Amino acid sequence: MSDAASLKRKAAEAAAAELTDGMNIGIGTGSTAEEFVRVLAGKVKDGFTMMGVATSERTEKLCRELGVPLKTLDELPILDVTVDGADELDGDLRLVKGGGGALLREKIVAFASTRMIVIADRSKKVETLGAFPLPIEVNGFGLTSTFMAIRRAGEKLGLEGEIVLRKSGDDPYITDSGHLILDASFGRIPDPEALDAALKAIPGIVEHGLFIKLADLAILAGEDGIETIEA
Numbered sequence: 001m002s003d004a005a006s007l008k009r010k011a012a013e014a015a016a017a018e019l020t021d022g023m024n025i026g027i028g029t030g031s032t033a034e035e036f037v038r039v040l041a042g043k044v045k046d047g048f049t050m051m052g053v054a055t056s057e058r059t060e061k062l063c064r065e066l067g068v069p070l071k072t073l074d075e076l077p078i079l080d081v082t083v084d085g086a087d088e089l090d091g092d093l094r095l096v097k098g099g100g101g102a103l104l105r106e107k108i109v110a111f112a113s114t115r116m117i118v119i120a121d122r123s124k125k126v127e128t129l130g131a132f133p134l135p136i137e138v139n140g141f142g143l144t145s146t147f148m149a150i151r152r153a154g155e156k157l158g159l160e161g162e163i164v165l166r167k168s169g170d171d172p173y174i175t176d177s178g179h180l181i182l183d184a185s186f187g188r189i190p191d192p193e194a195l196d197a198a199l200k201a202i203p204g205i206v207e208h209g210l211f212i213k214l215a216d217l218a219i220l221a222g223e224d225g226i227e228t229i230e231a
């Protein structure tokens with residue numbers, strides 16, 4: 001296992017230690033969340049009882065392959081905990097998510113959970129969010145208008161930078177819910193709450209990748225051990 005993968009595994013194992021028998025668990029998306037699925041599958045094989053809700057088709061497929069039992073969010077509308085990765089997080093547990101394109105379902109599942117645990121290697125922790133381009137899930141209708149509205153909203157907050165349509169090969173990337181993603185390289189985001197509010201006011205935006213007041217605990221694995229941040 002590479003160093004990066006082993007840090008992800010350590011964070012996943014520490015998150016698994018927070019779980020208790022019988023829990024309903026939201027399961028995130030991305031390479032770190034996949035380590036969590038592997039750890040969870042091992043626990044299930046050893047007799048741990050749980051039911052999961054996957055945040056993406058990719059996670060659902062892996063869970064099914066490894067024998068992690070799943071239901072839909074409509075079958076389990078309130079979850080005990082969600083464990084998910086992040087592209088960036090700051091010391092106030094504000095996150096940027098959506099690098100893996102699953103931000104809408106991830107946010108719906110996190111919001112439906114009593115507790116959200118973020119797992120990552122320590123390189124994901126930043127002083128100020130924004131080094132990672134902010135993923136914004138948009139409706140295909142009126143894409144240019146929405147694009148321009150996002151640019152104006154950013155400019156009003158002093159945020160400028162390239163906004164690009166995410167691609168999959170030569171084609172636009174399509175999310176599990178059939179939307180498009182714009183990746184906004186705003187640079188440093190000194191006031192994530194203000195950007196959150198400004199983006200929420202744009203009708204063509206389905207959801208954006210700023211997760212504010214959703215995470216309760218971050219488990220960050222580094223070479224010298226685990227660091228935690230609690231809300």
Ligand SMILES: O=C(CO)[C@H](O)[C@H](O)COP(=O)(O)O
Nearest residue numbers: 030031032085098099100102
């Ligand atoms: O938000 C996400 C997917 O939409 C992921 O959690 C995020 O991209 C981190 O992924 P990884 O663990 O592979 O670095």
